Amino acid sequence: MEERRRWEDMEMDCLVNIIRRLSLEDLALGVPFVCKGWQRASMEPLCWSILDFRDLDFMPWSDLTKKFTARYAVQRFSFSGFLKFALARSCGFAVELQFPLVFGASFQDLVFASEECPRLKTLVLPNILLADEPLIPQLVGKWKELEKLEMELKPSSFSEMVMQINLNCRRFSGLRMFGSIKKEDVKAIIKYLPKIKHLNLSKSYLQKEELVEIIKGCRELETLSVNNCIGFEADEEEVLRRASAIKNFENEGSKLFDESAYDMDECDPLNVLVI
Known part of the structure; x- marks a missing residue:
């Protein structure tokens, strides 16, 4: 039994390769408190290259909040503080950043991340106030290696945003929003993202004419998801014919109009989205 190898005796590179697969909560609250070897491994920037905050509970009464406050002896817990903690551990090597969509993140957190994460390839934006949307383009333009961007709602500065992506993000290939x-918007996509490979506009108000223009203008699309959209029928013959060259085309649940609306012409498109 005495000759059995211990976890703390494992080569650091191997240990880091295992630990980096754990959740941020485990990295912050579990691994560092096991032993000194694990603590050293948890401090390696590679362990913090994937920063996914979406499934963490940042409410004041959550276990995460209580444990972090106790173990790091902080008087007040906040998402901004936890973000700074994680970004400090990543040392600028974060390649994926996914903000929580429901609670905690602010626009200032996004601004801070734009300075501390120069190597991002995947970004999931937090919910952003309308007043802050005009500033999104200049922030996105800082991520020169950005490949994939996801957001909940299409920002008012959408055209400027994709223009900045075109100018600065040479490897950009995927966009998701509704x-x-x-x-x-379609003209901006075709003009600035003509070589986009993955586009997800599910749950959007999208008329058939605009969808056809996207298919015609973005000829390198490999994945196009327009599930549960309002504005065209899922079995529309012209749409299916034109999308036949796309490897993965998803349009389940899309309808010409919302069945709960009496007159499509009198409806605000944003009010008839299928959420």
């Missing part, structure tokens, strides 16, 4: 996709 909202009222208008003609000017």
